[in-house]
Amino acid sequence: MTTKILKLSLPLFICFVCVGFLHAQSYPVINKNVYAIYCDNISGATLDDNDSGPNRIRWMPWTDWNGYLAISEIENEPFEGKYCFRFTRPPENAWGGGGFNFTGPSGAYRNMSSYYDGAIEFWVRTTDKNNAVTANYEVGVQFTPGVEEFFTLVSLNFISTEPGWQKMYIPLTSPRFDTVKLSSVSASFVIKHDPFSCPIDIDAIVWKKPNLASGQNFSANIKNRSGGASVSSITWSNPAVGSGWQTSDQYIELYLDSDDFVNNNWSVRLYVNNGTGAGGDGYTGSLTTSTVAGLVSSSSDTILPMRFRVIDKDLDAPGEVLFVNENWMYPYWAQMRDENHFDSADELTVWDSRQGFHWNFYRDGLDDDGYPISYYGDLKNDKVLRIYFLADFTDARYGREYRTNTITLECLNE
Secondary structure (H helix, E strand, C coil): CEEEEEEECCCEEEECCCCCCCCCCCCCECCCCEEEEECCCCCECEECCCCCCCCEEEEEEECCCCCCCEEEEECCCCCCCCCEEEEECCCCCCCEEEEEEECCCHHHCEECHHHCCCEEEEEEEECCCCCHHHHHCEEEEEEECCEEEEEECHHHCCCCCCCCCEEEEEECCCCCCCHHHHCCECEEEEEEECCCCCCEEEEEEEEECCCCCCCCCEEEEEEECCCCCEECCEECCCCCCCCCEEEEEEEEEEEECCCHHHHCCEEEEEEECCCCCCCCCCCCCCCCCCCCCEEEECCCCCEEEEEEEEECCCCCCCCCCCCCCCCCCCCCCEECCECCECCCHHHCEEEECCCEEEEEEEEEEECCCCCEEEEEECCCCCCCEEEEEEEECCCCCCCCEEEECCEEEEEEEC
16 A cells, blocks of 8 residues: 655644635636546536536436436446446436536536547446446537537447446547547546337446546645635634634645546545654643543643544635534534544544545444444535534633644545
8 A cells, every 4th residue: 555645734823812808718627636427526517507616517317219318316336436327228218318517607618628639537337237238328428419429338349248437538649539539528428228228227427637646636725714725834823711612714635636636546545743752742641542631731731622523615605504512413523533543543534535534433223243434525516625613612721722732634545
């Protein structure tokens, strides 16, 4: 296993004092290194029926062939994240198809020319390994309705008798593609079937630029909840001594736009070091697996407990619930853990390539082995992951500073 550690110096502290136009392009430009069309982890398009926003797409069936292609999201062991798509022909032997169309401004076209010489990558799985005609499905890109470039799955080296997930590439190269065509894409992924195709599953559809360096563009930034400006530390705005659980003024935004993380097994962990070792916060009390972690007092003898929540939306948006009370189930806030004292690695994991982001660490109920059930979610909203923080000021005292020198975000890539 290769461990890539992103150790961010993200100080958290509070001190109490004794006082009460587009350029020359016709359409919006998409320019990420790896742009997700349907992927639970990679940043990119958001699949919904909203007509606004530069990265909104919707599924549009083609019904002018006297047929259709039924689709559904399923949780049956997807390649990554929580869901994959199942494509199914109608009961009658009719032709059909559809695609993921861009929505919103500029006639619902996007300029994807920066991906010329790159590829569209996706994973496909047959639901019937004995049905060889699955390979007759065709996939591709639409530039204007009725103008597409299609590739059969068999031409992309799909093996119809293989039951597992298979990686496919659509090369965005000459003579099928050029920068002029790619500057006006209306459907970023299209699929059609002949009358005899059986159901197939597709997952992790991404556009990738050519010649990408591995491991690039996995980032974490501290941002103010109010206004969204980037800052260098996480703080609390003078909460009253004894005021209980309070939300920090900032959150951490995690962003993934990297070729290296599309295919591999990886995870991101979050923890602090409250102990007295190298880089620790100097806490002199006993640290065990049951000891809370968080903000250490300037006297080194007290820790103000911290909790955090991982979510793919802005919790300050109208209608969202930032924090209710100490009922951690709704919304769920996980207990901060010390680097050297935790019960399992699962307690530290905030993001996992094969499951999605860890939105609920424990729920009422146990699995078949008697362990608490953890829940992971798919990155759907604005395709950016956020971590919000709470601290408990019940035992805070005047005249003391409470801080944690660093939060470590550790990315393990296998």
